[in-house]
Each structure stands twice: as C-alpha cells, then as structure tokens.
Amino acid sequence: MALRTAEEYREGLRDGRKVYLLGNPVPDVTEDPYIKVGVETGAHDFLMGHDPEMREIAVMKDTETGEEISTYFEVPDVPEVIKRRHNLILKACYYADGAIPFVKDVGTDIMNGIKVASRLMGNKEYEGRIDNYRRYCARNDLSMAGAVTDVKGDRRKGPSEQESPDYYVRVVDETEDEIVVSGAKAHITAGVYVDEILVIPTRNLTEAEADYAVAFAIPVNTPGITQICRPNFRFEDTNHFPTPHPRRGHVESLLIFDNVRVPKERVFMLREWQFAQILTYAFAAFHRFTAVTYKIPILEFMTGLGMLAADANGVSKASHVREIFVNMIKYTETTKSLARAALYEPEDFGGSGLFVPNRLTCNMAKLFFASNFHEFVRDIQDISGGLLVTQPTYRDWENPELNPYLRKYMGGASGYTAEERLKLMSSLHHTVGSDFAAWHEVCTIHAEGSFASQKMMLMVEAPIEEYKKKAKTIVGLNV
Ligand SMILES: Cc1cc2nc3c(=O)[nH]c(=O)nc-3n(C[C@H](O)[C@H](O)[C@H](O)COP(=O)(O)OP(=O)(O)OC[C@H]3O[C@@H](n4cnc5c(N)ncnc54)[C@H](O)[C@@H]3O)c2cc1C
Incomplete structure (x- = not known):
C-alpha cells in the first residue's frame, strides 16, 4: 500500500x-x-x-x-x-x-x-x-x-x-x-x-x-x-x-x-x-529526545511572540525589557543546544545494537526545559501587560457599534494598528493566558515524565565516580 x-x-x-x-x-x-x-x-x-x-x-x-x-x-x-x-x-x-x-x-x-x-x-x-x-x-x-x-x-x-x-x-x-x-x-x-x-x-x-x-x-x-x-x-x-x-x-x-x-x-x-524496567528506560531514551526536539519550535515561536508584544507596547528598548529578552533567548537557545548536544554522542543501548541519543544530555535537556518554562511564561506575561487576559474579543471587533471604539483605544506603538495589536494579544492570550496555556504548563512538567524521572536518570547516567575520583586526586585522598 x-x-x-x-x-x-x-x-x-x-x-x-x-x-x-x-x-x-x-x-x-x-x-x-x-x-x-x-x-x-x-x-x-x-x-x-x-x-x-x-x-x-x-x-x-x-x-x-x-x-x-x-x-x-x-x-x-x-x-x-x-x-x-x-x-x-x-x-x-x-x-x-x-x-x-x-x-x-x-x-x-x-x-x-x-x-x-x-x-x-x-x-x-x-x-x-x-x-x-x-x-x-x-x-x-x-x-x-x-x-x-x-x-x-x-x-x-x-x-x-x-x-x-x-x-x-x-x-x-x-x-x-x-x-x-x-x-x-x-x-x-x-x-x-x-x-x-x-x-x-x-x-x-x-x-x-x-x-x-x-x-x-x-x-x-x-x-x-x-x-x-x-x-x-x-x-x-x-x-x-x-x-x-x-x-x-x-x-x-x-x-x-x-x-x-x-x-x-x-x-x-x-x-x-525482570525486563519491565529496561523496556520503560529504553522507550524513555527515545521518547525524551522526541520531547526535547518538539519543544524547539514552540520556544522559538513563544520568544518571537513575547518580543512582538514588547514592540506593540512600545517597551522593547526599556532596560528591564531587554533583560527579559536576554532571559528568553538564553532559555530557548540553551534548550536547543542541549537537544542538539544529545545527538553528538549517541549510545548503543545496553549493547543491543540499537542507538539512542546520549541519555545524560537528553535528560538534562528535558529537565532544563521543564524547570524553566514557567519563568519564561511569566516573562512573556510581564511584557504583554494585562490586556493578555482582558482583551476585547474578535466578536467585539466585528460589532459595528464597538469597532470604532476599539480602533480608537486599542492602538499601541507606532507601526501597530489597533487590529494588529489585538490580533497579537489574541495569540498571546491563547499561548500564555488561556486554559490551553495552563494545559501547556502542566504538559511541560509531566508529559514525557515528570521532574523526578529525569533527576533519577541524571543520578544513573552521570559519571559520579569520575567526578569524585578527580576531586580525590587533586585533594590527595586515599579513601
Ligand atoms: C499533556 C500530557 C500528555 C501526556 N501524554 C502521554 C501519552 O501520550 N502516553 C502516556 O503514556 N503518558 C502520557 N502522559 C503522562 C505523563 O507521562 C505522566 O503525567 C507523568 O509520567 C506523571 O505521572 P502522573 O501524571 O501519574 O503523576 P504522578 O506520578 O502522580 O506525579 C505527581 C507527583 O508525585 C510524585 N510521585 C509519583 N510517584 C511517586 C512515588 N512513588 N513516590 C514519591 N513521589 C511520587 C511525582 O514525582 C510528582 O511530583 C501525558 C501527560 C500529560 C500532562
């Protein structure tokens, strides 16, 4: 077929x-x-x-x-x-x-x-x-x-x-x-x-x-x-x-x-x-990488949306807003870099002859992404302003009696008409201010395994003995 x-x-x-x-x-x-x-x-x-x-x-x-x-x-x-x-x-x-x-x-x-x-x-x-x-x-x-x-x-x-x-x-x-x-x-x-x-x-x-x-x-x-x-x-x-x-x-x-x-x-x-745990671990090794991969376009989109909100409100050049931009870039690009880094050292899982992305890096990518998402959302909410949740809807815009008021009062920085600003706020509402946005926050924590599962994998995969050995050599310990 x-x-x-x-x-x-x-x-x-x-x-x-x-x-x-x-x-x-x-x-x-x-x-x-x-x-x-x-x-x-x-x-x-x-x-x-x-x-x-x-x-x-x-x-x-x-x-x-x-x-x-x-x-x-x-x-x-x-x-x-x-x-x-x-x-x-x-x-x-x-x-x-x-x-x-x-x-x-x-x-x-x-x-x-x-x-x-x-x-x-x-x-x-x-x-x-x-x-x-x-x-x-x-x-x-x-x-x-x-x-x-x-x-x-x-x-x-x-x-x-x-x-x-x-x-x-x-x-x-x-x-x-x-x-x-x-x-x-x-x-x-x-x-x-x-x-x-x-x-x-x-x-x-x-x-x-x-x-x-x-x-x-x-x-x-x-x-x-x-x-x-x-x-x-x-x-x-x-x-x-x-x-x-x-x-x-x-x-x-x-x-x-x-x-x-x-x-x-x-x-x-x-x-x-006896093999149930191996199966869940092997699945997670593949699936957590799927997760950190699919987050990349979402973060890029949200970063762009947040920056446009600042533009539309005329606050892009304010120093505290630029600080927020830096945080958003840092978060998005670090998540991307960690996801990509997991590609460079794929592992043969347990000698099975099948390859998975590097598990330590992959779990770090998911943990980093999930632990910082709410802060990222908070920053976008901050620069968007209260209109994020109080904005008039498209139905109001389409009402001929209300439309002139909205055109008059909903404008923002030059270059943004009232319609463009409201359209942008409407997407922002969906992304960081709606029922769906709350779904997204919960999804970030729990989907593909909640924090504890990544932390557990970090403890399993990290070269803990190597870290200790290096420290012992430098300090001169024989324990
Ligand atoms: C949007 C979304 C999509 C999803 N899609 C899928 C899917 O397609 N397929 C699928 O199979 N699953 C899916 N999941 C499920 C996801 O993998 C689980 O939500 C996640 O593993 C957490 O399990 P839980 O929801 O039962 O929460 P819980 O395991 O109840 O976690 C709640 C809290 O309890 C803690 N906890 C849990 N057990 C213990 C324990 N024994 N001792 C101490 N603390 C504990 C956790 O660390 C956490 O802090 C999805 C979840 C979401 C939110």
Missing part, C-alpha cells in the same frame, strides 16, 4: 471506535469541533509524504519491497538514524505550524524501545513480532499512540498492593493464541485519533507482579476499549482573531481496557517482569 493521504487517514478513523467527550459518545472524531484540532494536527504526518518540499525527509524506501514508507519507521541500528529522526521531528513541527503532529513518533519510540528490550531479553520471538508489526504499520501507513502511564492509584504502592488490581494494566486471562487484558492508562495523547495503540508497562515490577509485565499493540476500535477525553481548546475558534493558520494541538484520553482480547502475534512482553 502506498503512503496514505490525509483524507485516507481521516477516513480510517471512522471505524466505530468508542470515544466519549463531555459525557457524550463521539460518533466521528474527525467532525467533533474539539478533537478535530488534534486530527488536523496529526494529519500533517500524512500531508508530508505527498509534499515535494518534505518528501526527502519524510519518505524512505522499504528495504525489502522498495515501497515508499514513512521515515518514522526507520530502525535506529546506526547512530545516523538518530540525527535523521531529530531532523524529521523538527521539520514536521515547523510544517505543522509549530506543533508536533504526534501520530507516528511516540508509536515508533515504543517500537524502538520494544526492539531494544527483546534483544536484551535474548527473545527472538518477540523481536520477530515487533519487526513484523513495524512492517505492518509502515506498509499500511498507520498512525499510533503510546500508552505507558497507568492510572496508578496510591503512588506509594506497587500494582499488586493496590486497592484495585486494575490500577495498572494486566493480563487477566490467556489461551494458546491470545491474552485478555484489563486496566486503564491515563493522559494518552492522540489516543482517540490514531489507528493503533502500543501499550507497555510504566515502571519496574516484582515477580508477584508478573501479570503486569505486558506489552502489546491493539487497533483502537477493538471491543472492550473505551476512551474518555476532554476539550483542550474551549472557546478558541469563534472568539479569537483569525490567523492564517488554524490552532494546532492535541487531546488526551483516559484509555480503558475492559477484558480486551489481544492476539499473541501482537504481544511483545508477557510476564517477563
């Missing part, structure tokens, strides 16, 4: 999947006004394959059939793949007006993680299954979400100690050909507008928790799967000033498995509890 078009992607989503939003069933996710924003953002992963400007980076040849497939499916068996993947994700984000399309990267991050884990297990059957599954997705040009985060109940307790045994996804039955799973995964980005979902454990497990050591892939419309999602884009389309490019972004879901049957050829881990 050739690379699908965006319309074929949308058509594939009309498959009887069970999705709820605001308490009501959603008959067609491509038509729902909230979910549609995510569908159209995701559609860029399909537009790219047909756009002459993007094809060089977005399309590769299937090594067995010579057929054109999406570059997302490239196996990272040489270090150069990591660099190509960084470029692919970065360009895809610029192509989708600054947002990550997201419907192929997390899925392939999981495929790569599973391939690493199956090699480290020495399990050829699992490796063969994930290779077949990768071929199936590549040749049918499918979209995928990644379901890692369990609902988890009491965080102090492991899966087997919880009040409900279903707080973590687990195997509840097994026959010769299939397994049956129950449980729920939370915050699943794009889960309601992809073809397939890949599921892996979220943490290390004990022998008593072997039933929770399960990894598999499943079509979204499989009986027993229900997804509940909520709008992230309330209020946006009708009240904001129109822009040449529509708003982009994503929708998450609570993904429920109620006795879902999974054929064994789609199962990539079954009770090998």
Whole structure:
C-alpha cells in the first residue's frame, strides 16, 4: 500500500471506535469541533509524504519491497538514524505550524524501545513480532499512540498492593493464541485519533507482579476499549482573531481496557517482569529526545511572540525589557543546544545494537526545559501587560457599534494598528493566558515524565565516580 493521504487517514478513523467527550459518545472524531484540532494536527504526518518540499525527509524506501514508507519507521541500528529522526521531528513541527503532529513518533519510540528490550531479553520471538508489526504499520501507513502511564492509584504502592488490581494494566486471562487484558492508562495523547495503540508497562515490577509485565499493540476500535477525553481548546475558534493558520494541538484520553482480547502475534512482553524496567528506560531514551526536539519550535515561536508584544507596547528598548529578552533567548537557545548536544554522542543501548541519543544530555535537556518554562511564561506575561487576559474579543471587533471604539483605544506603538495589536494579544492570550496555556504548563512538567524521572536518570547516567575520583586526586585522598 502506498503512503496514505490525509483524507485516507481521516477516513480510517471512522471505524466505530468508542470515544466519549463531555459525557457524550463521539460518533466521528474527525467532525467533533474539539478533537478535530488534534486530527488536523496529526494529519500533517500524512500531508508530508505527498509534499515535494518534505518528501526527502519524510519518505524512505522499504528495504525489502522498495515501497515508499514513512521515515518514522526507520530502525535506529546506526547512530545516523538518530540525527535523521531529530531532523524529521523538527521539520514536521515547523510544517505543522509549530506543533508536533504526534501520530507516528511516540508509536515508533515504543517500537524502538520494544526492539531494544527483546534483544536484551535474548527473545527472538518477540523481536520477530515487533519487526513484523513495524512492517505492518509502515506498509499500511498507520498512525499510533503510546500508552505507558497507568492510572496508578496510591503512588506509594506497587500494582499488586493496590486497592484495585486494575490500577495498572494486566493480563487477566490467556489461551494458546491470545491474552485478555484489563486496566486503564491515563493522559494518552492522540489516543482517540490514531489507528493503533502500543501499550507497555510504566515502571519496574516484582515477580508477584508478573501479570503486569505486558506489552502489546491493539487497533483502537477493538471491543472492550473505551476512551474518555476532554476539550483542550474551549472557546478558541469563534472568539479569537483569525490567523492564517488554524490552532494546532492535541487531546488526551483516559484509555480503558475492559477484558480486551489481544492476539499473541501482537504481544511483545508477557510476564517477563525482570525486563519491565529496561523496556520503560529504553522507550524513555527515545521518547525524551522526541520531547526535547518538539519543544524547539514552540520556544522559538513563544520568544518571537513575547518580543512582538514588547514592540506593540512600545517597551522593547526599556532596560528591564531587554533583560527579559536576554532571559528568553538564553532559555530557548540553551534548550536547543542541549537537544542538539544529545545527538553528538549517541549510545548503543545496553549493547543491543540499537542507538539512542546520549541519555545524560537528553535528560538534562528535558529537565532544563521543564524547570524553566514557567519563568519564561511569566516573562512573556510581564511584557504583554494585562490586556493578555482582558482583551476585547474578535466578536467585539466585528460589532459595528464597538469597532470604532476599539480602533480608537486599542492602538499601541507606532507601526501597530489597533487590529494588529489585538490580533497579537489574541495569540498571546491563547499561548500564555488561556486554559490551553495552563494545559501547556502542566504538559511541560509531566508529559514525557515528570521532574523526578529525569533527576533519577541524571543520578544513573552521570559519571559520579569520575567526578569524585578527580576531586580525590587533586585533594590527595586515599579513601
Ligand atoms: C499533556 C500530557 C500528555 C501526556 N501524554 C502521554 C501519552 O501520550 N502516553 C502516556 O503514556 N503518558 C502520557 N502522559 C503522562 C505523563 O507521562 C505522566 O503525567 C507523568 O509520567 C506523571 O505521572 P502522573 O501524571 O501519574 O503523576 P504522578 O506520578 O502522580 O506525579 C505527581 C507527583 O508525585 C510524585 N510521585 C509519583 N510517584 C511517586 C512515588 N512513588 N513516590 C514519591 N513521589 C511520587 C511525582 O514525582 C510528582 O511530583 C501525558 C501527560 C500529560 C500532562
């Protein structure tokens, strides 16, 4: 099958999947006004394959059939793949007006993680299954979400100690050909507008928790799967000033498995509890790099937006505002530099023969980005002024009685008409003053793992003994 078009992607989503939003069933996710924003953002992963400007980076040849497939499916068996993947994700984000399309990267991050884990297990059957599954997705040009985060109940307790045994996804039955799973995964980005979902454990497990050591892939419309999602884009389309490019972004879901049957050829881990942690680490090594890559266009856009706000208010030359500009540049460019630095020393993960970006640098990039984002937002809020949240809306602008007042009173620095200033403030409101902005702040902390997970990886990956050895030599300690 050739690379699908965006319309074929949308058509594939009309498959009887069970999705709820605001308490009501959603008959067609491509038509729902909230979910549609995510569908159209995701559609860029399909537009790219047909756009002459993007094809060089977005399309590769299937090594067995010579057929054109999406570059997302490239196996990272040489270090150069990591660099190509960084470029692919970065360009895809610029192509989708600054947002990550997201419907192929997390899925392939999981495929790569599973391939690493199956090699480290020495399990050829699992490796063969994930290779077949990768071929199936590549040749049918499918979209995928990644379901890692369990609902988890009491965080102090492991899966087997919880009040409900279903707080973590687990195997509840097994026959010769299939397994049956129950449980729920939370915050699943794009889960309601992809073809397939890949599921892996979220943490290390004990022998008593072997039933929770399960990894598999499943079509979204499989009986027993229900997804509940909520709008992230309330209020946006009708009240904001129109822009040449529509708003982009994503929708998450609570993904429920109620006795879902999974054929064994789609199962990539079954009770090998000793390898659950390796699988989550391998996935995180790929996915955290996806994260720091897709943040770059967002930070560039926000920095530009903040600087324009200062221009429109006529304060760009004030010394304290220039100080803010320096902070914004420092933050954006340091995040970019750390992301790029992770490319220069890719690692063979655990001797698996598969390459991941440098994990220490990658975790530092994510931690640096996430720990400083709120301050960055605060600076943009500062230079924008209160209009950020009190601005008249586009509906007021369109009211012939109100429009002359707005033209008269909403002007700013010379060069900015009232309309341009309000249009800019409208985008600023969306980005740093709206419900969506708060979503973004939370996403920055938690998506791709919250602070503690990066700090833990820093302690694992940093050359701590080397640091100490050097200090001991200089001080002259023999301990
Ligand atoms: C916008 C968004 C998109 C996301 N997309 C996806 C996705 O597509 N797929 C996916 O699988 N996940 C996704 N996630 C989930 C994300 O990975 C998690 O939110 C993150 O790992 C934190 O888990 P949590 O939300 O359960 O918070 P918690 O783990 O409950 O964290 C809350 C606080 O508790 C602390 N804590 C947690 N456990 C312990 C403990 N045992 N001991 C001490 N302290 C503890 C944490 O450090 C943190 O400070 C997404 C999240 C967001 C916000």
